[in-house]
Amino acid sequence: xxxxxxxxxxxxxxxxxxxxxxxxxxxxxxxxxxxxxxxxxxxxxxxxxxxxxxxxxxxxxxxxxxxxxxxxxxxxxxxxxxxxxxxxxxxxxxxxxxxxxxxxxxxxxxxxxxxxxxxxxxxxxxxxxxxxxxxxxxxxxxxxxxxxxxxxxxxxxxxxxxxxxxxxxxxxxxxxxxxxxxxxxxxxxxxxxxxxxxxxxxxxxxxxxxxxxxxxx
Ligand code: E4P
Numbered sequence: 001x002x003x004x005x006x007x008x009x010x011x012x013x014x015x016x017x018x019x020x021x022x023x024x025x026x027x028x029x030x031x032x033x034x035x036x037x038x039x040x041x042x043x044x045x046x047x048x049x050x051x052x053x054x055x056x057x058x059x060x061x062x063x064x065x066x067x068x069x070x071x072x073x074x075x076x077x078x079x080x081x082x083x084x085x086x087x088x089x090x091x092x093x094x095x096x097x098x099x100x101x102x103x104x105x106x107x108x109x110x111x112x113x114x115x116x117x118x119x120x121x122x123x124x125x126x127x128x129x130x131x132x133x134x135x136x137x138x139x140x141x142x143x144x145x146x147x148x149x150x151x152x153x154x155x156x157x158x159x160x161x162x163x164x165x166x167x168x169x170x171x172x173x174x175x176x177x178x179x180x181x182x183x184x185x186x187x188x189x190x191x192x193x194x195x196x197x198x199x200x201x202x203x204x205x206x207x208x209x210x211x212x213x214x215x216x217x
Pocket of ligand 1: 129164183
């Protein structure tokens with residue numbers, strides 16, 4: 001399973017990259033706007049830090065505009081993946097881009113049928129937003145399980161990026177469902193490291209280690 005970091009914040013990406021377990025990053029227009037910085041500069045900085053794929057979003061909304069944006073962004077780095085919204089124009093654009101070898105990530109996916117359409121168009125990745133489904137009282141993780149089963153039935157190569165992750169249990173459940181990738185906000189990644197018993201055990205070992213005689217020989 002791969003872990004991406006879901007942010008456009010350079011400091012967060014730098015800190016997470018040091019752990020050596022982050023395989024890439026995803027951004028979206030909201031995350032970019034939050035940084036209040038120039039888009040191309042942010043993209044260059046992220047690709048210089050992370051040796052993995054970076055998703056950036058094309059807005060279109062028409063297929064021709066999405067394709068034009070995608071071709072431009074793809075030139076920025078070999079690691080760029082173009083996020084394309086789950087619309088009729090978006091799927092049309094994905095079909096064209098996939099024939100050109102440009103990697104796509106169909107975003108704003110909330111149902112198995114949307115994921116099926118994205119796979120048929122040749123999307124490299126599909127991003128179901130589970131947290132936003134949970135927010136409106138649906139079972140986001142069930143959508144992931146359904147998509148995994150459907151892709152397996154037909155041997156689709158499209159990889160599933162579990163997105164809109166809100167807590168560490170979302171990551172565990174995504175792994176149990178066999179999802180290819182989880183894109184995780186920095187604060188949730190940090191929480192994945194911790195356990196009260198790890199902290200307690202460390203304190204105990206540290207106190208006991210201080211009592212052990214250590215010869216300088
Ligand atoms: C995924 O690629 C999106 O950037 C992200 O996961 C959306 O999450 P949100 O619902 O927390 O905005």
